[in-house]
Amino acid sequence: xxxxxxxxxxxxxxxxxxxxxxxxxxxxAGKGFTRDGVTPCVDRPPLYPWILSLTFRERQRYDLxxxxxxxxxxxxxxxxxxxxxxxxxxxxxxxxxxxxMVDPRARTMGADILTEAxxxxxxxxxxxxxxxxxxxxxxxxxxxxxxxxxxxxxxxxMLVAWIPVVAVCAWLRGTGGTSNPIRHSLILxxxxxxxxxxxxxxxxxxxxxxxxxxxxxxxxAAAAWSDExxxxxxxxxxxxxxxFFD
Numbered sequence: 001x002x003x004x005x006x007x008x009x010x011x012x013x014x015x016x017x018x019x020x021x022x023x024x025x026x027x028x029a030g031k032g033f034t035r036d037g038v039t040p041c042v043d044r045p046p047l048y049p050w051i052l053s054l055t056f057r058e059r060q061r062y063d064l065x066x067x068x069x070x071x072x073x074x075x076x077x078x079x080x081x082x083x084x085x086x087x088x089x090x091x092x093x094x095x096x097x098x099x100x101m102v103d104p105r106a107r108t109m110g111a112d113i114l115t116e117a118x119x120x121x122x123x124x125x126x127x128x129x130x131x132x133x134x135x136x137x138x139x140x141x142x143x144x145x146x147x148x149x150x151x152x153x154x155x156x157x158m159l160v161a162w163i164p165v166v167a168v169c170a171w172l173r174g175t176g177g178t179s180n181p182i183r184h185s186l187i188l189x190x191x192x193x194x195x196x197x198x199x200x201x202x203x204x205x206x207x208x209x210x211x212x213x214x215x216x217x218x219x220x221a222a223a224a225w226s227d228e229x230x231x232x233x234x235x236x237x238x239x240x241x242x243x244f245f246d
Contacts, residue, residue, distance in 0.1 A: 001111050007063040017113040019044060024052035040206045043216040046199055047154035048115040062113060069110055069117040076124045083131055115155050122152040134173060142184045146191035153196050157213045163192050
C-alpha cells in the first residue's frame with residue numbers, strides 16, 4: 001500500500017466505504033451514529049465506524065486505519081503460524097505466506113475502508129482463543145473467546161448466529177475434560193449477548209419494532225435468496241447493479 005501510495009487515499013465514490021466514512025465523521029463531530037448528522041443509522045454495525053472515528057478527530061486520516069489493520073493482521077498471522085508450528089509442525093506454516101501471495105483479497109481488502117479486515121482479525125482471534133481453550137479449558141480463555149465473538153458481532157452483525165454454535169461446541173468439548181462445561185458454555189453465550197444487548201436495545205427503540213440486529217439483513221435478503229444468488233452459488237452481488245429494485 002505504501003509503495004503504491006494509497007495509504008492516505010480516500011475510498012472510491014459509492015459503495016459501503018463511503019457509508020462508513022460518513023458515519024465515522026459524524027461520530028467524530030459529536031453528531032452520533034448517523035449519515036446526515038440527524039437520522040440514526042440502523043443498517044450498519046457500530047464497531048468499525050467507531051474505530052474509524054478515532055482517526056478522524058482532527059482530520060480524515062485514512063492511513064492510520066490502514067496501517068492499524070495491516071499491523072494487527074500481521075501479528076495475528078504470526079500467532080496462527082506459531083500455533084500451527086506448535087501443534088502440527090512447521091510444514092503447514094509455509095502455506096501462510098503462500099496464501100497471502102496467491103489470494104489477492106489479502107492485499108485489496110486490507111487497503112479498503114471496510115469491515116472485512118477487522119472482521120478477519122477478530123475471527124482469527126476467536127479461533128486462537130478457542131484453540132488455546134481446547135488445550136487448557138480455563139475461564140480466562142473462555143472469556144477471551146467470548147469477548148472476541150462479541151466484538152465480531154459488533155463488526156459483522158450476522159455473526160450473532162455463531163453464539164449458540166460456539167456455546168454448544170464448547171459444552172460438547174467441555175464434557176470430555178472440563179469440570180464445569182455448562183459454566184464455560186454460559187460464558188461463551190452470555191458475554192457476547194450482554195455486549196450486544198445495548199446496541200440491540202438501541203435499534204429496537206429507534207425502529208419501534210423488534211429488529212435488534214438492525215435492518216441490513218432485511219435490505220440484503222434478496223442478495224442471498226434470489227435466482228441471481230443461486231446462479232452465483234451464494235456469492236454476494238450488488239442489487240442496484242442488477243436492477244433488482246426496478
